[in-house]
Amino acid sequence: MIVGAQWGDEGKGKIVDLLAQHSDVVVRYQGGPNAGHTIVADGETYKFRHMPSGLLWGKECVLGAGCVIDPDVFIEELDDAESRGLDTSRVRVSGNAHVIMPWHVAIDGASERRLGRLQIGTTRRGIGPAYADKSSRLGIRVQDLFDQKILRQKIEVALAEKNLWLERIYGAEPLELEDVAGRAERWAPRLRSHIADASLLVHQALLDGQDVLFEGAQGTLLDLDHGTYPFVTSSNPLAAAAATGTGIGPNRIDQVVGVAKAYVTRVGEGPFPTEIEGPNQERVRDLGGEYGTVTGRTRRCGWLDLVALRYAARLNGFTSLALTKLDVLSDFDELPVCTRYRLPDGTETPDFPAHQSDFHHADPVYEVVDGWREPLDEVESAAGLPDAARRYVELVERELGVPVSLIGTGQERERALAR
Ligand code: GDP
Numbered sequence: 248m249i250v251g252a253q254w255g256d257e258g259k260g261k262i263v264d265l266l267a268q269h270s271d272v273v274v275r276y277q278g279g280p281n282a283g284h285t286i287v288a289d290g291e292t293y294k295f296r297h298m299p300s301g302l303l304w305g306k307e308c309v310l311g312a313g314c315v316i317d318p319d320v321f322i323e324e325l326d327d328a329e330s331r332g333l334d335t336s337r338v339r340v341s342g343n344a345h346v347i348m349p350w351h352v353a354i355d356g357a358s359e360r361r362l363g364r365l366q367i368g369t370t371r372r373g374i375g376p377a378y379a380d381k382s383s384r385l386g387i388r389v390q391d392l393f394d395q396k397i398l399r400q401k402i403e404v405a406l407a408e409k410n411l412w413l414e415r416i417y418g419a420e421p422l423e424l425e426d427v428a429g430r431a432e433r434w435a436p437r438l439r440s441h442i443a444d445a446s447l448l449v450h451q452a453l454l455d456g457q458d459v460l461f462e463g464a465q466g467t468l469l470d471l472d473h474g475t476y477p478f479v480t481s482s483n484p485l486a487a488a489a490a491t492g493t494g495i496g497p498n499r500i501d502q503v504v505g506v507a508k509a510y511v512t513r514v515g516e517g518p519f520p521t522e523i524e525g526p527n528q529e530r531v532r533d534l535g536g537e538y539g540t541v542t543g544r545t546r547r548c549g550w551l552d553l554v555a556l557r558y559a560a561r562l563n564g565f566t567s568l569a570l571t572k573l574d575v576l577s578d579f580d581e582l583p584v585c586t587r588y589r590l591p592d593g594t595e596t597p598d599f600p601a602h603q604s605d606f607h608h609a610d611p612v613y614e615v616v617d618g619w620r621e622p623l624d625e626v627e628s629a630a631g632l633p634d635a636a637r638r639y640v641e642l643v644e645r646e647l648g649v650p651v652s653l654i655g656t657g658q659e660r661e662r663a664l665a666r
Pocket residue numbers: 251255256257258259260261282283284285286287535536539540571572573574575654655656657658659662
């Protein structure tokens with residue numbers, strides 16, 4: 248199980264890609280097409296939104312019931328992958344996954360515009376509204392696409408209400424029934440061969456002794472229940488959600504690898520204690536290429552926050568960590584690492600505050616450690632890291648009590664050191 252340990256964009260795509268080659272099945276269990284993974288393989292850059300990264304290795308790729316699917320995006324990705332010579336015949340989608348309908352996208356954009364300064368900073372791809380309808384039991388599921396009569400009825404019922412919202416509440420254009428229904432009817436033939444019982448498929452694979460890799464999207468601090476609400480995603484990226492989002496028991500998951508950058512980034516709004524002030528903000532952003540895969544939005548950059556990472560280790564039960572983008576820090580004489588927060592009452596704590604107002608007003612307490620100025624491009628093994636870089640990794644292990652099993656030293660697939 249691979250899970251993002253921060254606010255997403257930790258470089259999970261590369262780690263999943265790396266581990267996918269030794270797996271038989273790769274599963275996504277939550278999220279929608281906001282989750283862009285970037286993988287650089289053999290000089291080619293792949294940007295996956297729905298697709299599990301195992302696609303590059305021709306593995307069985309599964310999208311579980313906990314995902315929300317935008318069929319247009321999904322079909323585009325299938326077409327694109329096929330045009331680049333990838334075999335998509337083993338891509339499977341749970342019929343229980345929910346569909347992101349055109350009104351979800353329209354409402355997502357309109358609602359963020361209406362919130363103005365208070366906006367959540369969603370990717371405006373309809374994911375939040377689709378999950379909201381799922382919880383309200385108004386959603387349309389992938390399996391509904393295959394009964395055209397019922398589908399049209401469901402669309403008609405939904406549109407009657409959604410158009411009221413769009414027009415009256417948001418002052419936006421309503422959607423036309425014929426447009427939406429026509430679009431939806433074209434999805435079924437292209438999707439049919441990819442529909443599967445994802446729970447049974449994974450269960451059977453495990454019974455057969457196959458290796459199954461679960462691929463978390465977003466990150467721990469974006470978790471709907473345990474993240475920095477309301478600046479969170481609308482699903483549960485935590486490791487435990489792999490069980491519900493796929494339909495297997497939690498005891499089937501035996502290893503949980505947290506993926507964390509050697510620093511921190513955050514997209515969108517919300518508190519961020521270790522956000523870098525001054526010119527180093529832009530320096531880290533440029534060195535790390537911190538611009539969103541799907542949206543192109545600039546990411547806010549911060550120094551490594553071990554308080555938040557300790558929280559992630561607790562919430563997910565990490566058995567090891569993959570520390571990515573260590574190479575990005577190869578340009579500093581000194582590096583601040585946050586080991587505790589100072590709360591408004593003056594106390595210091597190693598633990599993530601349970602109350603949001605404490606978190607909003609928490610100041611980072613830094614341990615300043617030596618940097619290293621040597622690039623890591625030529626480093627072939629963990630033992631070959633500059634001393635200061637090795638001490639940086641060891642500090643993380645000591646503070647969290649979790650071993651760092653992989654270190655990322657560059658964008659390419661092979662730039663990961665095993666420890
Ligand atoms: P994900 O959603 O967690 O997979 O993260 P993204 O793919 O959005 O962002 C990670 C970015 O960092 C991608 O452009 C990767 O190619 C890149 N990346 C991953 N690991 C490393 C690394 O160790 N060093 C460097 N420099 N870049 C990396």
